[in-house]
Amino acid sequence: MKVSNIHKDCCANEETNAKAAMQHSNAAHHHTADAHSDDDGHDHGAEEPAGWLSHWPLLTALGVVVVMMVLEYGFHINFNTLVQLIIFVPAYLLAGYNVLNLAFRKALRLDFFNEFFLMSVATIGAFAIGSYSEGVAVMVFYSIGEWFQDTAVSNAKRSIKALLDIRPDAVDVIREGKIHRVAPAGVAIDEVIQIKPGEKVALDGELLSDKATFNTAALTGESRPDTKKKGEQVLAGMINLNQLSSVQVKAAFKDSKLSKILEMVQDATARKSQTQLFISRFAKIYTPIVFLLAVLVVALPYFFIADYVFKDWLYRGLVFLVISCPCALVVSIPLGYFGGIGLASKNGILFKGSNFLDVMTKVNAVVMDKTGTLTRGVFEVQKVVSNGFDEKELVMLASAIESKSTHPIAQAVVSYAGDVPSGVTIENVEEVAGHGLKGTINGKAVLAGNTKLLKKFSIAYDHKIDAEADTIVVLAVDGKYAGYLTIADEIKADAKQAIADMHRLNIETVMLSGDKQSVVDKVARLLGIDKAFGNLLPEDKVAKVTALKKQGKHLAFVGDGVNDAPVVALADAGIAMGGLGSDATIETADIVIQNDQPSKIVTAIKIGKLTRSIVWQNIALAMGVKLIVLILGAGGVATLWEAVIADVGVALLAILNAVRIQQMKL
Template sequence: MKEDIKYSEPVHVNMMKDEDRELKADEETLDLNKPGKKEGWQSHWPLLTALAVLLVMLILEYGFSYQPPFPVNLLIFSIAFLLAGYNVLGMAWRKVRHFDFFNEFFLMSVATLGAFSIGSYSEGVAVMVFYSIGEWFQDTAVNNAKKSIKALLDIRPDKVTVIRDGKTSVTDPKEIKLNEIIQVKAGEKVALDGELYSDTAAFNTAALTGESQPDTKRKGETVLAGMINLDKVSEVQVKALFKDSKLSKILEMVQDATTRKSQTQLFISRFAKIYTPIVFGLALLVCFAPYFFTDPYNFHQWFYRALVFLVISCPCALVVSIPLGYFGGIGLASRNGILFKGSNFLDVMTTINTVIMDKTGTLTKGVFKVQKVVTQDFDEKELIRIAAAIESSSTHPIAKAVVAYARQASGNLKSNNIEEISGHGLKGTVDGKAVLAGNTKLLQKFKIAYPSEIDKLVDTVVIVAVNDTYAGYLTIADEIKDDAKQAIDKMHALNIQTIMLSGDKQAVVDKVAKLLGVDKAFGDLLPDGKVEKVQTFKNEGSRIAFVGDGVNDAPVVALADAGIAMGGLGSDATIETADIVIQNDQPSKITAAIRIGKITKWIVWQNISIAMIVKVTVLALGAGGLANLWEAVIADVGVALLAILNAVRIQKMKVE
């Protein structure tokens, strides 16, 4: 059963200055609507000043064997300490006011003030300086992650040129009404969803689909907000309000994705709540337990070891780098035209062993095209023109396919007296000739003989008879997507079982399955039949991802462990229900989603393993007196930086 995890208002990951963050440290997520911390040395001059003071004092002490007298020494280090740690101390105090003692800020404050209390001024300042430097790097990494995702989102124009009463005016996209005409200049982004009103135009769709290749649109074809006009000035007729555009929904999906946590993130949040108080307890034991076992008992020595224990135990490497890793995974997916609606689904995709797909619109283009023309004692071009002439009065998808195919041959002929015979086809006159165009039942009805092999054809057939004589036929079929075979091969390479479900007749489904190499295929299915099949495979223990695009796919998408919607042409109901949306309708992106999930999980667990191994090792060394505060802070900051750099690496990876 898929887990639907709900969270409160998104909380900014900035560690130092967000009031909500202090009270909800376990709910770290990217709020893309809030600005991050200011970057650059100007905003960190107190920390840099403290670092400079520390370095000067260390050079004097160890390079020239000079140490200022006691009051001066304490004053200099105290100033450096406050410059480096005023944010940490302030955060610790605010948390204490809410009776929250077990957190990294309080832990660091206790450790550094403790170092001052025993005269280890330079070490106390060093702990605070390097901890704050680690926080700086963490903030920078988080801001970069935010920028990476926000770059995807920051593609909606805030102004649009609208044509009203023959005049153009610039206005807010939110004020545009349905069916108004907007003008898009070359290089401009389309602000609202609509249909191309101009004859033709080329668009860059990379922001929406991840595809860099230009997409040429013709009059009446769909144009989406976020596309960039690469051609001359073009006009678009608006078909969706600003708030209802696919782009607006995409922005909401990405924003919401950062609030839904993976099981790993939830585990680490719970772990940190238990881990930190245990560490405080162990530090107290390190300090006071030796009193009962050693003689003489040196309080200064064991107190110092307890401080080392506290410093190295800080869980910040885990608390920050893990959500950062998942943010990176969501960002990587977004750049590849895949939207994960939560980091939990990145984990789910790593467990999938069966991918069940709808046929029409998922593996095929959902557009009927003429595949073959066969004639008998009749000119092929003439047959096409006659068929198109009689079919031009019908709105059926098959009729449209014939008419579209005829445009490529030559101009259509004129037809009249067209009569539709329900369930059979059309009857009429073309250029003075009596014409029939339809299925085998139509010719049987008028007792016209035709070749028997036509009855065995799998594809949809339009048979044409002219003046009561069989003339030939056209086969019509849904075209397979260019990368469908590649997608199936990639899934097999990952040892994933592939299954196809469709409402089409079994013969058509079997033909497509054979061409693509799909493992199992089931046809003649109504929506409840698809649900039944998916439930059967789930009951057998399969971890299922279902991929679909139609309204009738929504129930199955919801039932699967991971529901994937084709977002370019897919229905709004399916996109809303799905956990993952493929924006460019390419089935090859299914394996890309699986790979992104595995990449993310692998790096996240690398960070967990590295952090825990180093921390446990140095904790043991600190308790045994083999590590001092310097080594503790270097190990802590070093592990944090290593984990952050590893997490940031996700955003730069190539999926294929």
């Protein structure tokens, strides 16, 4: 089976279409999730796996082979040529009709170097020299191998989709005091929906009930229930566990985080790893070489061997063709990467393409943002210090201007101050990137941000505040320093262990933050981070990452804010914290960690290395066995029976080895 059954690209469409025709006409194979077109122009979408009865032609042919083997080797009953032809030709056509059909159609387009033509030549050749049972057996076992391969691919793709495709078909929405059952796509932003106990949340929103407990395993990989309080975010895909809950919708159905994740999963199948691309190119070169070698195995001995018997050497050439089929490689390798993506999904990590599994195996430096990545990003105001200004008014002004920002620090200030009093006018609020906010509150020019903001506007302040260990929000009113608020963040529970695990893997850790250096140094010291840089603007982070790359580092950058999007895009592997992260960062990232746990960075690296290890095991197994049997076949030791058993056996072993990735525990 070709790689194109799993991953479609412009170079493989013809093979995909041909394969689809074979699958459709026999009802014995399974399509990929995307609709595609057969050679005859008919479109066929995804199908459910067919039952055993739908494979009756292949099973009938298998039964004939088994019965004839029992009669020949068990009871020593030999049939004459005519009887054998009457028995074996129908069995051969039942097992190989689709293969022969595809080989013929591809040959009309002068495409001779493919597995269908290879198997057709080998089996027809076996009939030509009187090896009828072997010819049928080769076709039967090849088709059985294809059946198992397609089933494995179908199951792998379906298991990944099942991990995430959990969107309910209908939702209860409250309209004019009545509950209406509607499709999620028909619910508008700010409408209120109800979720019954045991029901899945259909749309992203804000919890209106006092509290509710949700199962978030489908999104985060975490089995522990998560209790949300009034006003906290609830995401599509969560399952309400204990009581009827009300949620105010904050995002359209197509814009929910779950919908975006599903789109990412679909896109992931289009991005191939370097290993897959190499195997695709290798198969295109390998197959014609094998055909040439098979011809040479048959023809060359004529010039060097006195008692040359064409029939014997033709048989050896046929063995050579059968064992050379590249099925084990071109199926098991992409299936292995599929398994890696599936295992990551089970652990709350989304890889947007199998190529990023390979990238993570090379990472030797992990660069991280601080807020929301290593710390919870849940801030609380610790103290308020005014400078000749009324403290209550200072807090009100800070809350008023910060109410126009979605930054976690701004939200902490607003939460501390409470709702902005009615009658307060807030005008011309602008964000000064990497510095803070400026605006007009009740006619007063207000600045709120870090000390760089005051320096930018040449406002003098008490430099003693630079020694504050906590994050601070400095305020200036009408061009004069007015005071500051200190805000503390909490380090994530698994952050220290994550850094220690990275060090065990000989990975350098670097922290980049827009926060002041004293805060950054404190966090770095607590966690054991190798290097930490503070007071950075977005462009400074880009410069630091660029400098690390120039040193030859293969680096991953982990962040969650909008200002992290440029460096996420620049890194070899951009990782976004998907629970609290901004949409811009999540869309830019190559890998998304759904539960915001830093320890998942190490998990992603381990999954990448595990996947690569199994892929190369399959390559070594397939190439090793094939090389041995090719030599034995050319030497006249291996028969067609051994060739087909080796070919199908290696393919199935490689597939089983690839499939087991999804069952592994890290």
